[in-house]
Amino acid sequence: MKPTNIPNAIFITGTDTGVGKTFFAAALARLLTRQGIRVGVMKPVESGVSDVATLGADADLLCWAAVNDQPAALVTPYRLHSPIAPSVAAHHEGIKIVPALIQESFNSLCSTHDFVIVEGAGGLMTPLAGGFLIADLINLLQIQALFVCRPNLGTINHTMLSLFAAQQLGIDTAGYIINGMPERPDMAEEKAPHALASLATAELLGVTPCVSTTDRHQAIEQLADAIAAMPTYKKLLTLIGLGDLAGG
Secondary structure: OOOOOOOOEEEEEEOOOOOOHHHHHHHHHHHHHHOOOOEEEEOOEEOOOOOOOOOOHHHHHHHHHHOOOOOHHHHOOEEOOOOOOHHHHHHHOOOOOOHHHHHHHHHHHHHHOOEEEEEEEEEOOOEEEOOEEHHHHHHHHOOEEEEEEOOOOOHHHHHHHHHHHHHHOOOOEEEEEEEEEOOOOOHHHHHHHHHHHHHOOOOEEEEEEOOOOOOHHHHHHHHHHHHHHOOOHHHHHHHOOOHHHHOO
């Protein structure tokens, strides 16, 4: 049963490519599903899909994590073969990405699920079609954004720029997660959480570890366990609109 008075969705975006957005989104979906929440998942545009008649690797992992057989047309309205930026791949393949179609798919998922997790492509400034950016999609869907960032050198600049851009563009930001912290961090990695927490206006919602397996499904299970064990887990639930699960 859906908790009362909560937003229906969160948009997972990143401060850079390769920061672990898909793994974090899938782990969050897995964790909420364990708690009886009917989770819808969406990867609106995925490039690098080997067979565009089926879901790509990222969308397929999200669906597995949510234990939900959702229509592929709703999960990923646009599946592109070329492993390049979505707008470039779409142009190359003669496909026009229509934001209104993504919005319709999103609304459909929201109507049949308790909570929807949307994973973007790249970061806020990744173009989807012409001058239409991921940031524009977040505003179109009218949902909060949660940023996933990396722990290593350069993350302070990337994270601060992303959060500043979100503020300037009127994006409601739940906070950010530092993902993939090594078991033995170097000095930059060790200091990043404190530095970001002291500089950023958005909430640091947790630091997740590097997972110890190359099996994607096992990795999601491990990461879900790690998220649940974070001291900030209840704050994370509250700030993404699932405060009832947090016990207040």
